[in-house]
Amino acid sequence: MRKAILIMAVLALVAPLAACAAPGETPPVKDTVTAGTPQVVEKFITATPGPTAKPKRPNVVRATFGPGDVPTLDPAVAQDTSSITVVEECFVGLTRLDEVTSELHPGMATRWDVSADGKTYTFHLRKDVPWVKYDGAKKAVVKVQDCKGKDRMVTAYDFEYGIVRAVKPETVSPYAYVLNFAIEGAEEFYTGKSTDPATVGVKALDEWTLEVKFLEPAAYNANIIGLWTAMPAPKWVIEGDDCTEARGERWIEAGFYQTFGPFTLKEWIHDSTLTIVRNPFWPGDEWTPQPKVDEVTFSMLDENPAMAEFEAGNLDATGAPSTDIDRIKADPKLSKLLVIAPILCTYFYGFNTKAPVVNDVRVRRALSMAIDRKALVENVLKGGQEPAQWLARPGLAAAPTMNTHPDLGAKFNPAEAKKLLDEYLKEKNTTADKLDIVLMYNTMTTHQQIAEFVQQQWKNNLGINVKLTSQEWKVFLQTTKGKDTPQIYRMGWCLDYPDANNFTREAVASGGSNNPVDENGNPQGGLMWKNDKFEKLVVSAAREQDPKKRVELYAQAEQILCYEDAAIIPLYWYTRVTVTQPWIKRTFAVGGHERYEHWEVLQDK
Amino acid sequence: MARFIVRRLLWMFVVLFVVSLITFVLMHAVPGGPFDTDKPVPDEVMANLNAHYHLDWPLWRQYVQYVYDILVPRLTTQRPTPSLLESYLIDVKIGNVYFRWMNFGPSYASKSRTVNDIFRDQLPVSAQLGVMALAVAVAVGVPMGILAALRQNTIFDYLGMAVAIFGVSVPVIVLGPILVWVFGVTLKWLPPTGWGAKPPYLLGVLPRQVSLDYFKFAAMPAVALGLGSSAVLARLMRASLLQVIREDYIRTARAKGLAEQLVITRHALKNAMIPVATVLGPMFAMLVTGTFVTEQIFGIPGLGKYFITSITNRDYPVIMGTVLLFAVILVLANVAVDIAYAFLDPRIRLS
Numbered sequence: 001m002r003k004a005i006l007i008m009a010v011l012a013l014v015a016p017l018a019a020c021a022a023p024g025e026t027p028p029v030k031d032t033v034t035a036g037t038p039q040v041v042e043k044f045i046t047a048t049p050g051p052t053a054k055p056k057r058p059n060v061v062r063a064t065f066g067p068g069d070v071p072t073l074d075p076a077v078a079q080d081t082s083s084i085t086v087v088e089e090c091f092v093g094l095t096r097l098d099e100v101t102s103e104l105h106p107g108m109a110t111r112w113d114v115s116a117d118g119k120t121y122t123f124h125l126r127k128d129v130p131w132v133k134y135d136g137a138k139k140a141v142v143k144v145q146d147c148k149g150k151d152r153m154v155t156a157y158d159f160e161y162g163i164v165r166a167v168k169p170e171t172v173s174p175y176a177y178v179l180n181f182a183i184e185g186a187e188e189f190y191t192g193k194s195t196d197p198a199t200v201g202v203k204a205l206d207e208w209t210l211e212v213k214f215l216e217p218a219a220y221n222a223n224i225i226g227l228w229t230a231m232p233a234p235k236w237v238i239e240g241d242d243c244t245e246a247r248g249e250r251w252i253e254a255g256f257y258q259t260f261g262p263f264t265l266k267e268w269i270h271d272s273t274l275t276i277v278r279n280p281f282w283p284g285d286e287w288t289p290q291p292k293v294d295e296v297t298f299s300m301l302d303e304n305p306a307m308a309e310f311e312a313g314n315l316d317a318t319g320a321p322s323t324d325i326d327r328i329k330a331d332p333k334l335s336k337l338l339v340i341a342p343i344l345c346t347y348f349y350g351f352n353t354k355a356p357v358v359n360d361v362r363v364r365r366a367l368s369m370a371i372d373r374k375a376l377v378e379n380v381l382k383g384g385q386e387p388a389q390w391l392a393r394p395g396l397a398a399a400p401t402m403n404t405h406p407d408l409g410a411k412f413n414p415a416e417a418k419k420l421l422d423e424y425l426k427e428k429n430t431t432a433d434k435l436d437i438v439l440m441y442n443t444m445t446t447h448q449q450i451a452e453f454v455q456q457q458w459k460n461n462l463g464i465n466v467k468l469t470s471q472e473w474k475v476f477l478q479t480t481k482g483k484d485t486p487q488i489y490r491m492g493w494c495l496d497y498p499d500a501n502n503f504t505r506e507a508v509a510s511g512g513s514n515n516p517v518d519e520n521g522n523p524q525g526g527l528m529w530k531n532d533k534f535e536k537l538v539v540s541a542a543r544e545q546d547p548k549k550r551v552e553l554y555a556q557a558e559q560i561l562c563y564e565d566a567a568i569i570p571l572y573w574y575t576r577v578t579v580t581q582p583w584i585k586r587t588f589a590v591g592g593h594e595r596y597e598h599w600e601v602l603q604d605k
Numbered sequence: 606m607a608r609f610i611v612r613r614l615l616w617m618f619v620v621l622f623v624v625s626l627i628t629f630v631l632m633h634a635v636p637g638g639p640f641d642t643d644k645p646v647p648d649e650v651m652a653n654l655n656a657h658y659h660l661d662w663p664l665w666r667q668y669v670q671y672v673y674d675i676l677v678p679r680l681t682t683q684r685p686t687p688s689l690l691e692s693y694l695i696d697v698k699i700g701n702v703y704f705r706w707m708n709f710g711p712s713y714a715s716k717s718r719t720v721n722d723i724f725r726d727q728l729p730v731s732a733q734l735g736v737m738a739l740a741v742a743v744a745v746g747v748p749m750g751i752l753a754a755l756r757q758n759t760i761f762d763y764l765g766m767a768v769a770i771f772g773v774s775v776p777v778i779v780l781g782p783i784l785v786w787v788f789g790v791t792l793k794w795l796p797p798t799g800w801g802a803k804p805p806y807l808l809g810v811l812p813r814q815v816s817l818d819y820f821k822f823a824a825m826p827a828v829a830l831g832l833g834s835s836a837v838l839a840r841l842m843r844a845s846l847l848q849v850i851r852e853d854y855i856r857t858a859r860a861k862g863l864a865e866q867l868v869i870t871r872h873a874l875k876n877a878m879i880p881v882a883t884v885l886g887p888m889f890a891m892l893v894t895g896t897f898v899t900e901q902i903f904g905i906p907g908l909g910k911y912f913i914t915s916i917t918n919r920d921y922p923v924i925m926g927t928v929l930l931f932a933v934i935l936v937l938a939n940v941a942v943d944i945a946y947a948f949l950d951p952r953i954r955l956s
Binding site for chain 1 (some may be wrong): 635638640646651722782790793934
């Protein structure tokens with residue numbers, strides 16, 4: 001026993017040293033990336049730039065994900081940014097959202113017919129897309145053959161299988177509910193009321209025609225069927241067939257992962273890097289062209305190490321850490337690489353409208369109007385965020401914009417705020433410094449800085465001393481969804497799909513994420529707020545077909561939410577601060593899921 | 606000796622049982638669950654998730670099942686379909702039978718992996734780094750402490766202790782980014798982040814290929830991590846050696862005319878190593894199972910972050926797995942320390 005320990009310890013120490021003694025015999029580094037990829041060469045050439053002629057720049061993009069492993073590559077199970085980014089590069093849905101304009105384009109379906117009642121959609125698929133995988137031995141992307149040796153093409157049956165699989169309870173898809181709400185029979189199948197997959201309203205009529213029955217004649221049906229959750233899946237890999245071994249939940253590992261989109265998975269070193277490689281068999285179309293770059297490597301790094309790698313020339317694009325923004329702006333070289341792009345998220349505070357003091361709308365409105373959001377953005381956040389006046393961030397379909405509605409919602413007006421508060425104080429016969437108000441956020445430096453700024457604003461503009469308190473994230477989530485919701489609490493909302501409905505209705509309407517209700521529809525936590533006029537407005541806005549009328553309906557709803565009832569305090573609309581090397585031509589995805597088929601490596605820069 | 610080790614290993618199972626029970630109770634006592642998010646999923650989805658991972662069972666049954674899955678081997682004759690719920694650390698085919706043993710469960714957060722996958726891929730990285738950091742700590746700390754003690758109240762002593770205090774008081778979170786900035790970004794001598802080896806590992810721990818570049822990746826994190834520990838060792842070594850050289854038996858050794866060098870190496874140092882060996886055990890366990898901050902700064906795919914993120918994610922199987930793993934290594938390291946005592950001090954008998 002003792003010997004074994006000793007030998008192991010000695011081995012661990014000596015083995016590396018022994019090999020190191022003869023560096024001439026060991027080939028150049030192969031440790032991080034597979035040998036033979038041009039990337040390795042690049043890594044060490046850029047690390048030691050010399051005066052000799054510039055070598056050709058490898059046609060690869062080196063990007064980052066946040067720290068920690070990519071949770072999954074299974075389209076049915078994905079729910080986070082990095083997973084979805086890879087899935088949407090490896091798969092293409094029936095429809096596909098433009099990552100910059102949020103417009104809906106054809107994807108695998110070249111066209112679709114809608115029935116007279118607006119519920120049944122018939123999708124016509126393109127017939128020239130084969131399933132592929134990366135073959136490690138051949139070091140190439142290869143087409144997948146069936147048991148008869150014929151190329152497997154992506155068919156309507158694969159879509160039917162993929163969508164039904166997503167709503168199958170055994171798949172435990174956390175995102176299945178989006179399909180459950182939209183597709184006929186999906187919820188019954190998910191909850192086990194029906195065990196027959198044929199009862200789900202998705203049916204392949206033939207190899208190239210897919211019929212989907214929706215529950216509502218909603219405008220966003222075609223959007224939902226293009227979501228990553230509704231991607232096709234390779235049944236033969238997951239469940240096995242005569243010539244393929246079943247991989248079950250393990251089908252998403254490199255070498256087994258079968259896809260058909262512009263890229264496919266080449267290598268996945270868990271917790272470290274993930275590489276996708278160009279799929280030469282993706283035929284491309286106007287909106288999802290064949291990629292110009294050969295590979296994209298994602299390093300899973302925290303913001304600060306990623307910034308260091310970027311400055312060392314080893315990364316092509318990354319987010320800039322907020323602590324570095326001032327330095328980057330002042331740096332003559334880095335400042336040219338800095339781009340601040342909008343991202344469809346909103347940062348806001350919610351009121352527990354049933355809690356003492358803030359159950360009076362005058363107090364809520366006064367608090368909201370007493371915050372100088374411009375100063376918050378310029379002095380605290382510094383990332384070019386936009387001061388928010390309402391919830392549904394401009395850029396979403398049907399959301400009001402600052403151009404069309406400059407005076408909508410909550411605006412900084414300390415005098416008016418003071419007047420409102422004084423009215424309340426006089427009625428209650430008390431003074432501002434005696435008001436007992438708690439503001440809660442989840443423990444994180446940025447949230448604390450914002451809360452401290454807001455605290456100061458309320459002190460200066462209203463004379464109110466607000467108490468700040470914080471909770472760990474999961475505890476905070478429980479607190480703010482239950483009866484103990486504090487008077488004011490921090491929240492944020494990012495899009496699931498780019499429509500104002502996702503914000504104004506799903507985030508805050510009665511029964512929404514921040515406004516939970518019990519089974520009888522009574523407020524249960526969060527905002528504890530219900531305004532019948534607001535509810536009617538958001539429902540009719542969802543059903544309205546005329547885009548201009550929709551904007552007006554949402555604008556009216558937002559006016560109730562942010563001003564008349566002041567149930568929330570919108571603070572700012574998010575931006576993303578990025579740095580990109582000068583030789584990269586790229587797009588900026590508003591939803592955060594980049595599309596690298598639109599990126600390019602320029603040789604002459 | 607053999608009896609001693611067997612007895613200690615039996616005690617280890619008692620320790621592990623107690624540790625697992627306490628951890629299990631504590632983690633379920635903390636509010637919030639693994640599937641709580643700011644956009645709550647509908648009740649039927651939450652119910653399905655909980656049912657899939659047996660979180661709807663009473664706690665005692667969940668615990669019993671957890672222990673059962675680890676301890677009881679499964680034997681099948683049919684090749685099982687890969688599954689995240691049924692993933693075993695030991696999975697071999699003996700004759701016609703598949704022998705599968707020790708299932709530590711799936712990860713709820715990393716939805717494509719199991720605790721065993723995390724052990725297989727991440728522990729070796731942490732272990733490699735930890736051993737190198739420990740080597741740095743010993744190589745720097747012990748000689749520095751010896752020198753400081755032998756040349757007490759000279760410039761060596763003051764310099765050595767100044768370095769030690771610097772090492773203790775400048776944490777990795779400061780030293781790390783400075784190293785990255787100087788050697789990675791400005792001089793470009795070393796890669797700022799990353800690790801020079803990838804799975805699968807030789808014997809489950811060693812890198813398959815070791816070249817100069819492997820050490821280029823390891824240099825900064827090993828130094829950053831090792832320096833802090835070296836300071837602890839240096840101060841301990843100095844204090845311990847100072848005490849030992851005042852003992853009677855050292856005076857005896859000198860009186861019988863033994864050369865000073867032999868007095869120190871053969872008599873004083875051996876005894877003075879005992880307190881150092883005592884801290885080396887836990888230090889080894891700490892370094893080898895990974896360190897959150899160092900891994901984060903240098904972008905190292907180690908195990909350290911799972912100790913932290915599993916708790917914030919309420920990723921129950923990963924919490925249990927990492928805690929138990931740490932407990933095993935700590936117990937084993939302490940057994941090794943006890944064995945070392947017997948060598949360092951002939952008066953100590955293990956039986």
